[in-house]
Amino acid sequence: MTDYPAPRRIGAVNWLGLWTLYVKEVRRFMAVATQTIAAPMVTTLLFLAVFSLALGRAVEVVNGVPFAEFLAPGLVMMAMVQNAFANTASSLVISKVQGNIVDILMPPLSPAELTIGIALGGTTRGLIVGLATLAGMWMFVPFGIHNVVFVLFHAFAASLMLALLGMIGGIWAEKFDHMAAVTNFVITPFAFLSGTFYSIQRLPAFFQSLAHANPFFYMIDGFRYGFTGVTDTAPMLGVAVMVTIDTLLALICWRLFVAGYKLKA
Amino acid sequence: MTPRRAPPEAVSQSGPPSGGNTTPAPSLRARHIGWLNRIGLWTLFLRDLLRDLEIWKITIAAPALQAVLFALIFELALGSASLTMAGLDFSAFLVPGLVAFVVLERGFESTAYMIVYDKLEGMITDVIGAPLTAAEMVTGFALMAAVSAIMTGLATWLALLPFLAAVPAAPGLLLLFAFGGGLMMGLIGLVGGLWADKWDHISAVHSFVVVPVVYMSGVFFSLDRLPPEIRTVAQLNPVYYVIDGVRYGISGSAEADPQTGLAVIAAAVTALWMLCWRLLESGYKLKP
Numbered sequence: 001m002t003d004y005p006a007p008r009r010i011g012a013v014n015w016l017g018l019w020t021l022y023v024k025e026v027r028r029f030m031a032v033a034t035q036t037i038a039a040p041m042v043t044t045l046l047f048l049a050v051f052s053l054a055l056g057r058a059v060e061v062v063n064g065v066p067f068a069e070f071l072a073p074g075l076v077m078m079a080m081v082q083n084a085f086a087n088t089a090s091s092l093v094i095s096k097v098q099g100n101i102v103d104i105l106m107p108p109l110s111p112a113e114l115t116i117g118i119a120l121g122g123t124t125r126g127l128i129v130g131l132a133t134l135a136g137m138w139m140f141v142p143f144g145i146h147n148v149v150f151v152l153f154h155a156f157a158a159s160l161m162l163a164l165l166g167m168i169g170g171i172w173a174e175k176f177d178h179m180a181a182v183t184n185f186v187i188t189p190f191a192f193l194s195g196t197f198y199s200i201q202r203l204p205a206f207f208q209s210l211a212h213a214n215p216f217f218y219m220i221d222g223f224r225y226g227f228t229g230v231t232d233t234a235p236m237l238g239v240a241v242m243v244t245i246d247t248l249l250a251l252i253c254w255r256l257f258v259a260g261y262k263l264k265a
Numbered sequence: 266m267t268p269r270r271a272p273p274e275a276v277s278q279s280g281p282p283s284g285g286n287t288t289p290a291p292s293l294r295a296r297h298i299g300w301l302n303r304i305g306l307w308t309l310f311l312r313d314l315l316r317d318l319e320i321w322k323i324t325i326a327a328p329a330l331q332a333v334l335f336a337l338i339f340e341l342a343l344g345s346a347s348l349t350m351a352g353l354d355f356s357a358f359l360v361p362g363l364v365a366f367v368v369l370e371r372g373f374e375s376t377a378y379m380i381v382y383d384k385l386e387g388m389i390t391d392v393i394g395a396p397l398t399a400a401e402m403v404t405g406f407a408l409m410a411a412v413s414a415i416m417t418g419l420a421t422w423l424a425l426l427p428f429l430a431a432v433p434a435a436p437g438l439l440l441l442f443a444f445g446g447g448l449m450m451g452l453i454g455l456v457g458g459l460w461a462d463k464w465d466h467i468s469a470v471h472s473f474v475v476v477p478v479v480y481m482s483g484v485f486f487s488l489d490r491l492p493p494e495i496r497t498v499a500q501l502n503p504v505y506y507v508i509d510g511v512r513y514g515i516s517g518s519a520e521a522d523p524q525t526g527l528a529v530i531a532a533a534v535t536a537l538w539m540l541c542w543r544l545l546e547s548g549y550k551l552k553p
Binding site: 035197 | 477480484491
């Protein structure tokens with residue numbers, strides 16, 4: 001009697017849906033890889049060139065590490081976080097403005113699955129940009145690796161954190177202007193001023209204690225520790241901070257999707 | 266055709282008007298346009314300038330903030346180490362470089378992104394269809410870019426005052442170099458915008474050509490830091506003269522002779538103006 005196929009049974013996790021969402025997020029930026037991967041890589045290498053040429057003679061050593069070797073991990077981290085943020089943020093804002101956000105709201109994906117799929121898409125962009133930038137820098141700055149676990153952990157945790165922040169921003173923003181404002185006036189200043197280019201011991205005491213409340217500082221410092229073995233703080237404290245922040249942000253994203261904030265009527 | 270309404274005070278004083286007799290009906294004859302369509306040129310210039318100003322957070326505030334961030338990180342990275350560059354204290358070297366950088370980048374962006382946007386949205390017909398000659402279009406776009414660039418440059422200079430509190434050494438030359446740089450980059454943006462078929466193309470020109478050339482032409486460091494072969498190439502590049510000239514205008518010290526700089530920039534602007542004029546005249550990528 002019943003010729004039509006039975007509906008697909010979905011267990012606790014919609015693995016097929018989650019994978020599809022993730023692949024869609026990754027293909028979205030891979031389709032414009034010159035803009036999303038090559039451009040940040042070139043910009044970051046330019047930063048390295050500019051800083052080395054301008055300050056190389058005056059600043060030879062930071063915290064006992066040669067200036068270029070100090071700078072390189074910071075720049076890689078900066079490129080990663082900016083791109084992880086840009087990916088989730090632009091993906092959501094474009095979908096909302098163009099109306100194809102229904103394509104991710106309608107399928108049988110739970111709020112948790114949406115959060116994970118989109119966040120991992122942004123994290124992947126951050127990691128790919130980081131890898132490309134690192135490979136480019138290796139040609140100019142021969143730096144070693146002190147502890148590969150810290151490198152990998154902070155690369156992943158930082159990309160994830162910014163992907164989640166980008167998701168919150170993307171859900172909140174109603175047009176491209178809003179997103180550009182958050183990028184220009186919040187994310188870029190944090191990425192620039194949290195120790196990418198200098199040791200925070202350079203800062204006045206008040207700003208130094210402020211820096212210790214800034215997660216961007218821990219990710220840059222921890223990532224750099226993985227390469228140079230030199231740190232401005234206790235390495236495990238950074239790990240704890242990143243895990244806490246990532247968990248909190250993921251919960252916020254999940255709550256926003258559950259509530260349908262700015263997504264559902 | 267609706268007659269224009271009489272002003273309200275005329276109504277209250279003399280009772281209901283007998284019909285639109287207070288103003289003559291607009292003439293339906295074609296407007297006579299002389300050798301230069303002044304109204305058209307002014308309208309094009311103002312339309313695009315206002316479009317730039319409407320998104321001032323992106324076109325003025327963001328570049329100024331970025332320049333402040335650059336100044337801040339360079340100062341912090343330098344710390345207590347002292348550094349002189351081309352005979353100037355590092356701040357006196359860097360601040361004019363950043364102002365020039367903002368002027369150059371803004372000049373390029375204002376025309377490039379506007380043209381691509383208009384092409385993709387189909388709005389470019391508003392310009393092509395208007396009674397404007399190719400020469401008037403090129404001039405309108407280039408002037409708009411230069412003025413937009415100078416406004417952003419001014420905001421950036423003000424924002425950078427905490428790093429270099431000094432009155433510009435040669436304000437006239439400063440304005441001239443900024444204007445020349447804005448024109449030049451506006452024309453380059455016009456060429457790029459006409460060539461680009463989509464956002465990818467224009468942002469590739471921006472990330473892979475404009476930003477690298479500007480960064481390496483003396484914004485952050487004196488060209489004597491470069492290997493001699495590269496230095497010779499860099500000195501052929503008009504962008505270098507804009508940066509050097511702006512630095513002369515603000516800090517009063519330059520590596521190259523300002524008059525040579527102005528001559529190089531004028532030559533570059535003329536050549537680019539001719540190229541843009543040829544492109545618009547031939548309808549390159551705009552007309553079938």
